Amino acid sequence: MGRSPCCEQAHTNKGxxxxxxxxxxxxxxxxxxxxxxxxLPKAAGLLRCGKSCRLRWINYLRPDLKxxxxxxxxxxxxxxxxxxxxxKWSLIAGRLPGRTDNEIKNYWNTHIxxxxxxxxxxxxxxxxxxxxxxxxxxxxxxxxQQQQHYLPRQQDADRAEAAAASASASGSPExxxxxxxxSSDDERAxxxxxxxxxxxxxxxxxxxxxxxxxxxxxxxxxxxxARGGAPLQDAAAVCLCxxxxxxxxxxxxxxxxxxxxxxxQQPPPQWSARSFLQxxxxxxYRAQ
DNA sequence: AACAGAGGCAACCGCCGGATA
DNA sequence: GTATCCGGCGGTTGCCTCTGT
Numbered sequence: 001m002g003r004s005p006c007c008e009q010a011h012t013n014k015g016x017x018x019x020x021x022x023x024x025x026x027x028x029x030x031x032x033x034x035x036x037x038x039x040l041p042k043a044a045g046l047l048r049c050g051k052s053c054r055l056r057w058i059n060y061l062r063p064d065l066k067x068x069x070x071x072x073x074x075x076x077x078x079x080x081x082x083x084x085x086x087x088k089w090s091l092i093a094g095r096l097p098g099r100t101d102n103e104i105k106n107y108w109n110t111h112i113x114x115x116x117x118x119x120x121x122x123x124x125x126x127x128x129x130x131x132x133x134x135x136x137x138x139x140x141x142x143x144x145q146q147q148q149h150y151l152p153r154q155q156d157a158d159r160a161e162a163a164a165a166s167a168s169a170s171g172s173p174e175x176x177x178x179x180x181x182x183s184s185d186d187e188r189a190x191x192x193x194x195x196x197x198x199x200x201x202x203x204x205x206x207x208x209x210x211x212x213x214x215x216x217x218x219x220x221x222x223x224x225x226a227r228g229g230a231p232l233q234d235a236a237a238v239c240l241c242x243x244x245x246x247x248x249x250x251x252x253x254x255x256x257x258x259x260x261x262x263x264x265q266q267p268p269p270q271w272s273a274r275s276f277l278q279x280x281x282x283x284x285y286r287a288q
Numbered sequence: 289a290a291c292a293g294a295g296g297c298a299a300c301c302g303c304c305g306g307a308t309a
Numbered sequence: 310g311t312a313t314c315c316g317g318c319g320g321t322t323g324c325c326t327c328t329g330t
Contacts, residue, residue: 038316051300051317056298056299060299087319088318101317101318110297
């Protein structure tokens with residue numbers, strides 16, 4: 001449609017952020033909250049485009065960011081979520097409290113990819129490298145080409161398989177629809193079906209168990225209490241529906257299990273693949 | 289000590305899709 | 310129904326730091 005980019009205005013800074021810019025942005029968001037990113041720079045007196053401000057805030061300045069090295073548990077979770085979701089970094093980030101999509105993406109590209117390759121595992125397909133090559137049975141160049149075109153499709157089919165398996169257990173309409181939307185690809189991937197089903201059921205179980213350790217942290221509880229909110233102890237369980245694995249403080253699950261009476265009276269939002277991904281990125285920790 | 293290459297990470301770019309006029 | 314706005318996402322780039330020679 002040819003919309004002009006939002007950052008075309010002259011007189012906008014680019015590159016690394018200065019301390020002063022950071023302070024201005026933080027002060028503005030503390031005072032006014034996150035809102036219209038397009039108008040924020042002007043209102044905050046920043047010579048940056050809105051996108052740049054948003055990125056800086058989300059990836060670096062947000063107070064709930066963890067920073068620091070990834071733990072082994074986080075490593076494992078990232079690998080498992082990547083196997084489940086592919087390169088949906090925001091989805092993965094939504095399930096790792098205090099981590100950003102950019103951080104996880106960088107970490108994947110710099111650490112985990114290499115680690116998996118060293119273990120002889122294809123980081124895209126999560127299958128043994130030898131098996132991938134053998135399946136192709138062609139020259140290396142051709143293999144690469146085939147992997148690019150075939151394997152992502154195979155991966156989609158696998159995810160749909162996992163979604164379908166989980167849907168039958170959870171009854172989640174979103175997941176069922178997600179699985180259905182992949183059905184044509186699924187048919188092409190029929191030979192791997194039963195193996196994939198077993199593998200992903202296993203993954204789902206592992207995720208449920210791993211995530212049990214991701215209840216609210218002590219600091220979060222203290223912060224919440226300091227703000228005058230209800231203590232979080234009564235909300236320490238993890239919602240285990242597929243679309244809300246993990247937790248994010250203060251954000252409730254979209255599955256409906258933990259919605260308030262008032263919220264439940266409101267009609268659920270229209271489902272779409274994109275909205276599913278977006279809402280699923282803000283999972284709850286409140287199970288009933 | 290100087291240099292080159294690799295690694296890590298912050299930031300940018302271009303695209304997509306929902307919302308809205 | 311169409312055009313545009315806007316927020317968000319994933320891929321990519323470029324700079325800085327680290328490490329080995």
